[in-house]
Amino acid sequence: MxxxxxxxxxxxxxxxxxxxxxxxxxxxxxxxxxxxxxxxxxxxxxxxxxxxxxxxxxxxxxxxxxxxxxxxxxxxxxxxxxxxxxxxxxxxxxxxxxxxxxxxxxxxxxAYTPTGVTRNRLKDPMLRKENGFVAITWDHAVEILATLTKSSIDKYGADSIAMKFYDHGSSGLGFEDNWGAGKLFLSGIKTQYLSIHNRPAYNSEVWGSRERGMHELNYDVDDARLADTVVLWGANAYEGATVFYTEHIMPNLQGGSIEEKQKEFASGEPAEAGRIVIIDPRKNATTSVSQDISAERVLHIRPNLGTDWILANAIARIAWENKWYDNDYLQKRTDMKTFEDYKSKSLQLSKSLNTVLADAEKITGVSRQEMEQAAEWIAKPKAGGFKRRTLTLYEKGIIWNMKNYDQVAAIAQLNVLTSNVGRVGTGCGRLGGHQEGYVRPPAPTPGSIYAGGPPKNVDKYITGGGGKIYWVGATDPYLSTPNSQFFKKMVKKRAANLLDYIDNGGIPLDPKAYTAKVLEAFEKTDGLFVVVQDIYMTHTAQDAMLILPAAGWGEAVDTSVNCHSRLLRIYDKFMDAPGEALPDWKILALVGNKLKALYEAEGNKAMADRFSGMDWKTDAEVFAAGSAEFGDNKVAETDEATLSAECYKGVTHEILRKLGNEGIQTPVRQDPATGKLVGTKRRYKYSFASKDGLFKWYGTDAWTGYPAEIAKYIDNPTYPFWFTTGRSQHVWQTMYHDKLIPEKYLSLPLPYMEIHPVDAGKLGLKSGDMAEVFNEEGSCIALVYVNDATKPGLVFGIMYHAKGTMNNLISSYTDPKTTMPWYKGTKVGVRKYTGKLDDAIKTASLLSNNDFTT
Amino acid sequence: MSDISRRKFLQTTSASAVLFLSGLSRDGNTAPPKGYPSKKIGNIKNLKVNEPLAFNYPDDKSPCLLVKVENEAVGGVGPGKSIVSFSALCTHMGCPLTYSKGRLVCKCHYSMFDVALNGQTYQGLASQWVAQIVLRLDAATGNIYAEGVEGLIYGRIGNLKLS
CATH class of the missing domain: 2.60.40.4210 (Immunoglobulin-like)
Incomplete structure (x- = not known):
């Protein structure tokens, strides 16, 4: 049965x-x-x-x-x-x-099992031959890759090597692997064409906050239970960071943390059940669960796509007008010189409140009443004049919004204006997607357009014919990059051109003959040598020339920090990697050390030196090597802001093993008085992370409408729907594991879209039908769920799925200040698909996933 | 009357979603569970759509629900193959499940299970689908018997292993 x-x-x-x-x-x-x-x-x-x-x-x-x-x-x-x-x-x-x-x-x-659902893990390095892939040895693979890399650098320069690698923690990745990638690509190869994870460039997603002097991970899980108000801005916590919601936000809403508040708050300060402000165009599961707990303590605001910074500034203006700020705090902790720019451009003090709010209503679609209520819940002092405690967490709805820099900056500034950073029950930063684990040598582009940037757009470089080698690590850009349909088409074409050239007369197996032929192809064609390093055969790997099998979670010792406490812990090795698979750091070191040897052999000391320092024997050695990057951490508690957010200097694998689930919170200090390692619970109590310790204000841009990539769709009746994307609670990323697990793939067999009953009625769609979502960028066929999560005129799609990607529809627009894409907004048409994949659909529940009422 | 508790669970009725079950195997891919008692838990004549009956199975520490849904369901018995039964303990952390609108809902962390589709977690935290009770309908009498459990009941190392 x-x-x-x-x-x-x-x-x-x-x-x-x-x-x-x-x-x-x-x-x-x-x-x-x-x-x-x-x-x-x-x-x-x-x-x-x-x-x-x-x-x-x-x-x-x-x-x-x-x-x-x-x-x-x-x-x-x-x-x-x-x-x-x-x-x-x-x-x-x-x-x-x-x-x-x-x-x-x-x-x-x-976990990998030789006969179970995970049996098809990558086990051997594989080289593409005439009729598909053949397994080769690591020596063979490393010789090919190092030789091609060296020849390409020597002939075409370092920028002929492009890469797209994760930079985060968890998933069997972390500080060790990130240090390995940093040493090879940033110290050794020194290409500018670096890109992170699923996006087109090498950038922080939150320069808008960091360049203010505020790292985005500045709070503790306890703050979610202690806040008077939690703001989730474009952050679907129940589905995306589930246990953080159920263990820390939900008890607060339920009134279950009032006793804790009474202990932590000032004497006489009111301590009540928490409130939650959810700013999201969808009535997602976080919203409806919160409403089921306590509708009167939930404020759900649904701005028009792309307009959130206007909303944040309008809320800040209301707080300003009501004097819901602490002038002493602003004077002592923030840079009053730059504050003038903020007052002028963000708060728009030269315009009347009524004008500013009327403009904001028109742009955002949010009513003045909702803005005023949000401002009260975020900033209005409590009875007795006590400052309200608000924890504001934003995520992909903000960082992958139009105008990434201004969106993030506006929210960061709203929280600092209202003193909601560095106190118990406050904080402002990312909810996070992955865990983190970043330690690398300095990146070629240190910041946004205001700080030495913006970084290069690697997607545009590759699709425009740039680069010779494209090395992809633990990410699947055919599904995950924006404008993915075009990206895939161009990479496929360039990979095919290379294959076609070297396949002429047979592909030699001997590494010397092979590399000679590939180098000839580099000279004669626009061919791209795609390298994929991963744990499974990915969509992108189908077009790779070389595939490198990596160890996964539990198959190597890793370390990472979570996002809600910066809690550093060990992710111990408990099983062997399949076949010949190796930890990522080891693969990168094999290539780095080979490059060093090749340069030494020809007496090029300067180049050989660039690849030195990668001869690690154990994961613990890599972890230790990376820690030197953090500099001196012998600082007092009051100077914690001078430390890098993920600083773990002095911590070893052995120490973490002893700490187990307790872990230690970064930044870790070596206390000057005691010499002991001390974690940091909450950041920016004393100063901010700028040279003078003051928060740096920024005057955001005015509303100027949508960028050309989206403006072309406005008023075009072929694309009547606004379109946004997100994730499902069930499945992780591209479903690389979940597509194998019946509990997951039977429930979510296909990419899906959500549409409002009013729009569904007009299109003759019902739940369980299929529809094609399309625009001029691309298309995706999706299973239809009709529900009230979206508003009329707005369609939602799962960002990507093992069987298709909505990123086909996403434009190539990036924020000119940061090169961050707007993954979360475009316009589309929807047409009913007359066929139906009954066998897949029959196991998918069509019940509404945002209705929790009984 | 059997020895079951007949507490009617709080529930509401609504149109359930359209299902496409025509091609779905009734046989499954597992051998019938062994060692379970056969227990009469109700009679088809007393079952009304969306009005669940509570009973305990395979022992008195395991609350379960028997419910007739509007359409055909995986593992369903009866003329419309619409009578199904599940453990009433959430597989996530053992909280009680409430039947409503074609699904079992847990109010501890809001996991929801589709009773027409094998008790699948279609929303929420529970990584394990809820355990489904194997039913047999005696055509002559209309009696419904519980005769096995597919899936692990929450809080047990084995469904039949309590001391």
Whole structure:
């Protein structure tokens, strides 16, 4: 009867099972997990087991101990023996307290097994031959890649090498791998054509805040429980950072953290159940869950796409007008010289309040009343004159908005204007997507257009014929880059041109002959040598010439920080990587060391030196090597703002192993008085991260309408709908794991779109139908859900899915100040697709995923 | 009358979504679960659409629900294959599930399970689909029997392993 094989019993780890601590491989919450490994044939008992839980009794609700079908697997180690693997949420972690999401709850199912759903992991380096890929040795792969890289640098310059690599933590990545990539690409190759993860350039997503002197991760999970008001701005916390919402925001809304507030707040200060302001064009699940808890403490504001900075400035103006700011704080902690620019351009003090708000209403579609209510909930002092405590978290709805820089800056400034940073229950920054783990040598472009930028647009470089080698690491740009349909077309064409040239007369296997032929192709064609380094065969890898198999989560020792506390923990190795797969840092080091040897062989010391310092033997050595980048961290608590947000200098893998799920919060200081390592709970209590410690104001741009890439669709009846994208709670990123897990792919078998009943009626669409979403950039066929998440005139699509990507529809526009794309907005047409993929659709629930009422 | 608790769960009715189940295998890909008791839990004549019955199975520490939905459901019995049964413990952290509008809802963390589609988590935190009770309908009497559980009941190392 079941749609897939179910279990009704689980193996029990014996008392002496191997135990490791780790952190979930998925979202920014970074829930703590405990890992147990024991021989397949051995078993503990209900009373005596490594969980230290009496399993003979019915488990109680919310006990903090969960061990479910999806938390167990059987793995095979390199010794050929089978082992049980249990990965369960850590009750002792203050991040998740035993809670877990639908993503983290399936961590065990993603483990590599030779005969299970993950059996098709990449196991060997592979070279494209005439009729597909052949497995080759690492020596062979490294010789080809290093030789081509060197020849390309020597002949065409370093910029002939382009890369697109993750720079974040979790997912089996972190400080170690990021230091490896930094050493190779930033110190060694020194190309300017670097791009991060899924976007077209090498940039911070939040220069608008960082260049004010405020790193985006400045709060603690506790602040979400202690805030009077939590603002989620373009940040779908329930679905995107699930356990952060359920363990820290939800209790606050429910009034469950009032006692904690009473302990932390000033004497006599009012402490009540929290309020939440959700600014999102969709009535997403975060909104409807919050409303189900307490509708009167939820304010949901739905601005027109691309207009949020106008809204933030209007709310700030209302706060200004009502004097809901602390002049002493502004004078002492912020740069009053730049404040004039903010007053003039952002607050628009030369115009009357009525004019500013009327303009803002017209642009944003948000009523003055809603703006005033938001301003009250964010900034109005509480009874007794106590400052309100507001925690504002923004995410992709802001950073992937039109005008990335101004959007982020406007929200950061609203919070500093109202003193909502550096105090208990406050903070302003990213909700986060991934966890983080960035340590690299300085990037070629240090900041936005105001600070040495903007960075190069690698997508435009590649699609315009630039570059010879394009090295993609743990990202799948065919699905994830903006304007992906065009991108894919151009990369495919250039890869095919290269293949066609070297295939003429047969592709030689011998590395010397092979590289000679590729170099000839570089000279004669616009061919692009695509290298993909990943754990699975990706969409992009279909067009690669060389594929490098990487180790995944749990197959190497990694370290990362989560986003909501900057909590640094170890993600220990508990199993072997499949086949010949290696940790990313090791792959990068193999190529770096080979490049060094090649330059040494020809006596080019200057170039050889650029690739030195990569001869690490262990993950712990890479971690230690990276820490030197942070400089001196022997500073007092009052100088924490001078430290890099992720500074871990002095911390070792061994220390982290001892700390386990407790971890330590970055930036870590070596206290000058005691010499001890001390974490930082909350940032910017004393000063900001600028040279003089003052917050730097910025006058944002005025509304000037939409960029040409979008303006062409306005008033064009072929594309009547505004279109935005987002994620599903169920699946992570491109579904690289989830497409293999029945609990996930049966529920979400196809890319999907959401449309309002009014629009669906006009198009004759109902839930379970299929439709084509299209514009002049591209198209995507999607399963239709009709619900009230979107407004009439707005269509939502899942950003990408293993079976298709909505990024086909996204324009090539980037913010000229930062080169950040506007992933979240364009215009489209929708037409009903007459066919239907019944076999896929029949397992997908069509119930409304934003209706929680009973 | 059987020994089941007949507490009617808070629920509302609404049009359930259109389902496409025509091609769905009824046989599944697993062997029938072994060692479970056969227990009479209701009679088809007493079941009304969207009005669930509560009972315990396979022992008194495991609350379950029996419900007739509007359309054909995976694992459903009865003339319209629309009678299904599930564990009433959320697979996420063991909170009670409430039947409403064709789904089971947990108000602890808002996981929701589609009862017509194998108890799948279509929204929320539960990584494991809710355990479905295997039903048998005795055509002569209209009696409905619980005869097995597919999937793990929350809080157990095995469905039949409590001491």
């Amino acid at each position: 079941s749609l897939f094989k179910r279990k009704d019993t689980l193996p029990i780890p014996p008392l002496d099972a191997e135990k490791y601590t780790t952190v979930c491989q998925y979202c920014s919450a970074g829930c703590g997990y405990n890992v147990f490994v024991w021989p397949e044939k051995r078993s503990g008992t209900a009373k005596s087991n490594a969980f230290k839980v009496d399993l003979s009794q019915q488990g109680q609700l919310m006990s903090g101990f969960s061990y479910t079908e999806t938390m167990h697997n059987v793995i095979t180690r390199k010794n050929g023996h089978k082992y049980n693997l249990a990965i369960i949420p850590a009750k002792e972690s203050r991040i998740n307290k035993g809670d877990y999401s639908i993503r983290g709850g399936t961590n065990a199912l993603t």
